[in-house]
Amino acid sequence: MSDAKHEDTEMDINLDREALTSLCHKVLTRHGFSESNVEAMSDALVAAEMDGCRSHGLYRLMGFVATLNNGGVVPDAVPVVEDTAPSVVKVDAKGGFSSLAFQQGVPELLSKARANGIAILAINHCVHGTALWVEIERLTREGLVAIACNPTQSYMAPYGGSQPLLGTNPIAFGWPRGDGNPYVFDFATSAIARGDIELHRRQGDEIPLGWGVDRDGTPSQDPAEVLDHGAMLPFGEHKGSALAIMIELIAGPLIGDMLSIESSEHDQGKGSLPYHGEMIIAMDPARLTGGSPQQHMLRSERLFDLVKQQGARLSSERRYQARQKHLEEGVTLSRALYDDILELAS
Amino acid sequence: MSDAKHEDTEMDINLDREALTSLCHKVLTRHGFSESNVEAMSDALVAAEMDGCRSHGLYRLMGFVATLNNGGVVPDAVPVVEDTAPSVVKVDAKGGFSSLAFQQGVPELLSKARANGIAILAINHCVHGTALWVEIERLTREGLVAIACNPTQSYMAPYGGSQPLLGTNPIAFGWPRGDGNPYVFDFATSAIARGDIELHRRQGDEIPLGWGVDRDGTPSQDPAEVLDHGAMLPFGEHKGSALAIMIELIAGPLIGDMLSIESSEHDQGKGSLPYHGEMIIAMDPARLTGGSPQQHMLRSERLFDLVKQQGARLSSERRYQARQKHLEEGVTLSRALYDDILELAS
Numbered sequence: 001m002s003d004a005k006h007e008d009t010e011m012d013i014n015l016d017r018e019a020l021t022s023l024c025h026k027v028l029t030r031h032g033f034s035e036s037n038v039e040a041m042s043d044a045l046v047a048a049e050m051d052g053c054r055s056h057g058l059y060r061l062m063g064f065v066a067t068l069n070n071g072g073v074v075p076d077a078v079p080v081v082e083d084t085a086p087s088v089v090k091v092d093a094k095g096g097f098s099s100l101a102f103q104q105g106v107p108e109l110l111s112k113a114r115a116n117g118i119a120i121l122a123i124n125h126c127v128h129g130t131a132l133w134v135e136i137e138r139l140t141r142e143g144l145v146a147i148a149c150n151p152t153q154s155y156m157a158p159y160g161g162s163q164p165l166l167g168t169n170p171i172a173f174g175w176p177r178g179d180g181n182p183y184v185f186d187f188a189t190s191a192i193a194r195g196d197i198e199l200h201r202r203q204g205d206e207i208p209l210g211w212g213v214d215r216d217g218t219p220s221q222d223p224a225e226v227l228d229h230g231a232m233l234p235f236g237e238h239k240g241s242a243l244a245i246m247i248e249l250i251a252g253p254l255i256g257d258m259l260s261i262e263s264s265e266h267d268q269g270k271g272s273l274p275y276h277g278e279m280i281i282a283m284d285p286a287r288l289t290g291g292s293p294q295q296h297m298l299r300s301e302r303l304f305d306l307v308k309q310q311g312a313r314l315s316s317e318r319r320y321q322a323r324q325k326h327l328e329e330g331v332t333l334s335r336a337l338y339d340d341i342l343e344l345a346s
Numbered sequence: 347m348s349d350a351k352h353e354d355t356e357m358d359i360n361l362d363r364e365a366l367t368s369l370c371h372k373v374l375t376r377h378g379f380s381e382s383n384v385e386a387m388s389d390a391l392v393a394a395e396m397d398g399c400r401s402h403g404l405y406r407l408m409g410f411v412a413t414l415n416n417g418g419v420v421p422d423a424v425p426v427v428e429d430t431a432p433s434v435v436k437v438d439a440k441g442g443f444s445s446l447a448f449q450q451g452v453p454e455l456l457s458k459a460r461a462n463g464i465a466i467l468a469i470n471h472c473v474h475g476t477a478l479w480v481e482i483e484r485l486t487r488e489g490l491v492a493i494a495c496n497p498t499q500s501y502m503a504p505y506g507g508s509q510p511l512l513g514t515n516p517i518a519f520g521w522p523r524g525d526g527n528p529y530v531f532d533f534a535t536s537a538i539a540r541g542d543i544e545l546h547r548r549q550g551d552e553i554p555l556g557w558g559v560d561r562d563g564t565p566s567q568d569p570a571e572v573l574d575h576g577a578m579l580p581f582g583e584h585k586g587s588a589l590a591i592m593i594e595l596i597a598g599p600l601i602g603d604m605l606s607i608e609s610s611e612h613d614q615g616k617g618s619l620p621y622h623g624e625m626i627i628a629m630d631p632a633r634l635t636g637g638s639p640q641q642h643m644l645r646s647e648r649l650f651d652l653v654k655q656q657g658a659r660l661s662s663e664r665r666y667q668a669r670q671k672h673l674e675e676g677v678t679l680s681r682a683l684y685d686d687i688l689e690l691a692s
Contacts, residue, residue: 082636084463084633084634084636085461085462085463085630085633085634086432086433086461086462086463087432087433087462087463087464087465088462088463088464088633088634090634090636115431115432116431116432116433116434116462117430117431117432117433117434117466118433118434118464118465118466118627119433119464120463120464120629120634122634122636124636145595145596145600147592157656157658158653158656158658159658160657160658160659161653161656161657161658162656162657163652163656165649165652165653165656173588173592175592175595183591183595185585185588185592187584187585187588189585235582235583235585235586236581236582236583236585236586237581237582238533238659238661239533239535239581239582239586240581240582240585240586241658242519242531242533242661243589245529245531245649245653245661246493246519246521246531248646248649249491249521249529249646249649250491250629252645252646253631253635253642253643253644253645253646254491254629254631254634254635254642254643255634255635255636256634256635256636256637256638256639256642259645259646259648259649261648261649261652262645281464281627283466283596283600284431285599285600287430287431287434288430288431288434288436288466288468288600288601288602289599289600289601289602290428290430290436290468290470290601290602291602292602296599296600296602297599297600298599299598299599299605299608300594300595300598300599300605302605302607303511303591303594303595303605303607306509306511306607307504307507307511307591310503310504310507310508310509310511311506311507311508312503312504312505312506312507312587313506313584315584315588315591
């Protein structure tokens with residue numbers, strides 16, 4: 001890694017949005033993903049890369065290909081959209097990545113949310129490796145309010161426990177703001193993302209107390225011990241733990257899909273990207289405010305102004321700044337990452 | 347207070363469920379609340395008292411009457427149920443307490459959730475003073491999964507800020523478990539409930555760091571400073587803060603109702619119970635699992651078992667233990683509280 005780091009500073013690669021997309025297409029097509037899957041997955045990876053979220057950007061191509069090589073994903077899956085109730089869209093991803101299944105479910109989700117006021121998109125049997133906020137923004141662009149969540153694998157102990165059981169279960173929310181960028185958050189219900197603990201391990205750094213416990217349930221600052229033998233911890237003590245359990249339930253059994261622990265068992269230690277379900281709720285202000293939706297939605301601008309006036313940060317602002325910068329200047333990939341990706345493409 | 351405490355130990359009063367209900371009826375009727383409002387409010391107060399949640403139990407009668415005397419609630423409000431979309435029930439509480447509005451909206455909420463898979467109950471223009479979990483349990487008894495939330499008043503700073511802006515915005519969730527008690531949680535998105543800080547003030551105790559800041563935004567352990575001049579803080583840093591903002595938005599502008607700061611302005615410093623909206627989402631497993639709902643819902647039992655096996659606590663278990671105990675032995679009210687209530691009734 002230290003060699004790679006050294007190279008980074010010498011021969012970084014700058015790519016614009018189009019070049020990033022074309023690189024994703026090349027890698028994924030080379031490995032046999034079908035055209036529609038390639039497009040959906042590339043869109044999600046490039047969106048994350050443009051927003052400065054490297055952990056969900058092109059770096060993920062390695063995980064996608066590793067999961068494919070493990071037999072953990074169906075590269076030419078054709079999702080099946082099912083109409084099980086007037087406010088429900090179920091999409092069976094048929095073992096493919098979630099991105100295409102999401103895209104295929106969106107038209108029905110939009111029409112049901114607009115007709116009925118609230119609707120739910122339940123994606124089943126998908127492999128998950130992309131950021132939820134990308135999907136949330138697809139819905140806020142349509143003027144809808146959206147909430148999305150999914151289980152992952154059993155990495156985390158419930159508050160008061162010490163054994164890995166729950167996923168890092170992310171939850172994301174989006175609120176449209178007219179022509180401006182939406183208010184969006186997207187966070188894991190663990191104290192910290194798993195990737196951040198992995199980064200500490202790679203760099204030989206200790207982790208702060210509160211992120212995890214060792215195999216005996218004792219608070220630990222050793223990233224390897226927490227990842228391999230102990231358990232991660234939830235954010236916000238019993239409250240974050242309860243939210244993680246809620247997500248297990250509503251994006252698992254409620255939609256007829258796996259808990260994080262079932263997803264881990266399904267993986268059989270192969271280390272593939274997790275296979276499970278995902279749920280997205282979409283709500284239409286036009287059917288919920290009870291008249292004058294635009295006027296009511298504008299009340300939120302006062303809230304956002306008052307948050308910023310006291311020096312607090314609105315979720316996603318950093319991502320929007322990164323997006324603007326990268327649109328103007330392109331994204332810089334480290335030479336090491338770029339070489340790894342090129343190798344996957346050849 | 348110390349005198350009252352002394353009396354408590356000498357002449358506590360034991361009342362069973364029926365006696366508690368009759369006491370509530372007497373007080374509320376005496377102050378002019380209409381029969382249907384009296385019944386709905388009493389049910390909610392007695393449920394909280396039976397569950398050992400004193401802050402939302404009969405103690406609240408004082409707040410109800412004070413709010414009435416301030417002109418902050420309509421005692422004979424007749425809620426109006428509106429059908430604005432196939433998966434939406436809107437109930438205009440017409441300035442009354444939320445309990446009756448909730449009860450009136452339930453039949454339509456049940457039928458819409460069962461028909462469409464997911465439905466939303468938006469209560470507008472209500473005064474709020476009762477626990478959300480009581481409403482959640484009404485829905486889990488029907489086999490539905492439910493989420494409820496509401497703003498309050500601007501007591502809390504967003505993470506990274508120092509001025510009161512957000513409410514303590516509770517969120518509650520319920521998951522039916524066949525004939526057993528449901529999995530339910532109900533918590534404020536503040537680090538601690540406002541009532542707990544008030545209790546510290548009354549007892550002359552310091553509060554722990556992390557609960558609030560003083561007027562300059564500096565972390566404070568002085569409960570009076572935090573309550574009267576500073577601000578409460580969210581749980582779980584930026585994540586809890588983001589959730590509190592989500593609740594402001596979806597239980598405020600999205601349903602055409604007030605933000606916490608608007609509710610505070612509406613109160614004009616009178617200290618009434620807060621006037622705002624409330625939103626409840628109900629989901630029907632039978633329409634979401636995609637076949638074999640009972641089998642899928644049972645997957646959750648493994649999760650609950652594994653939480654308990656590692657010594658972690660499931661939310662609500664303490665409440666169910668209290669309920670069982672109080673059903674068998676009755677509830678003990680302090681003499682001071684009982685005397686205060688009797689005075690209200692005379």
